[in-house]
Amino acid sequence: MEPFEDCRAVVFDLDGTLADTVGDLATALNRTLAELDLPPHSEDAVRGMVGGGLAKLLTRGLAAHNVLLDGAEHEAMLARFVAHYAGNPAERSTLYPGARQTLNVLREAGIACGLCTNKHEPIARDLLDALGIGSAFGAVQGSETGFPRKPDPACLIHVVKTLGASPETALMVGDNATDLKTARAAGLKGVVLVTYGYSVTPVTELGADLVINHLHDLVPALALPERAQ
Structure with a gap:
């Protein structure tokens, strides 16, 4: 597929996407x-x-x-x-390989990063900080904060707007059908699913725009090497 060259924001799921919790x-x-x-x-x-x-x-x-x-x-x-x-949300939880580096590359390239999770927001924020990536996100939205849970798109739309982007210039990166349905309902430019998460159904069967085996694979899809130089 062609790289998402006009992407201005990337919104991540947390569990099964950025971290094994x-x-x-x-x-x-x-x-x-x-x-x-x-x-x-x-x-x-x-x-x-x-x-x-x-x-x-x-x-x-x-x-x-x-x-x-x-x-x-x-x-x-x-x-x-x-x-x-x-x-104690972070004693045994770990970032997936490439998570920290990919977030750094996105930031250096001027791509705004957000988080949309069904985890309780205070716990999500504590976990992100404990994993050392809390500062990478311009918007973090979890449950119990007035928004319905995914796959309702309200939370995701709010994150995209908070990042100063529009759905047409934003991607969702997740690990299961719920993330895919949420992004489609929000009208996002595209959906990227990772193969290593918690999905019961193989993500290759879900109809995402891109399926990746490693978060590093997101970088060439966004054509970021040239833009980050």
């Missing part, structure tokens, strides 16, 4: 399950449950034990889950 999510989930006298899930099992935010992860974690809580009970345990996770 499953280790800390599994720790927090298992601490929550222990409070219900339920056995822990393996990290690999939790990896298959991630997507859509902490509430959905808790629901899936409980369902794997054939447990369904009513509304009040679920909300109470969700609050416990959020507290466990917020207390």
Whole structure:
């Protein structure tokens, strides 16, 4: 495909795109399950449950034990889950190879970077700072801040506007069908999906404009080497 030469902004997903966060999510989930006298899930099992935010992860974690809580009970345990996770969101989480370097190249090229995630925003910001990339983003939008969760496009549209860009000059980089649907609904110029994330369906089957195996592959797609010189 032709490079996105007129791209002015790139909005990233967080979990499964920029960082592998499953280790800390599994720790927090298992601490929550222990409070219900339920056995822990393996990290690999939790990896298959991630997507859509902490509430959905808790629901899936409980369902794997054939447990369904009513509304009040679920909300109470969700609050416990959020507290466990917020207390230590970055002990085992790591950036994917090329994440830091790619963000640096984008910044040097004058490309504005944003983040749109279904993770609770305060936790997302703490995690970004702990990973040393918080300053790379001109806009960070997470859940619990008045916007509906992805795939509703409102959060993504807000990030693009905050970056001073328009949908026609912005890309979304994510790892699953939710990111793709969000970007399409927002009218973005294009959608790039990574192959190494948490998608249950192979991303090559989702219809993205570009599929990459490594975040470094985003640079030639944007024709950034020449622009950054």
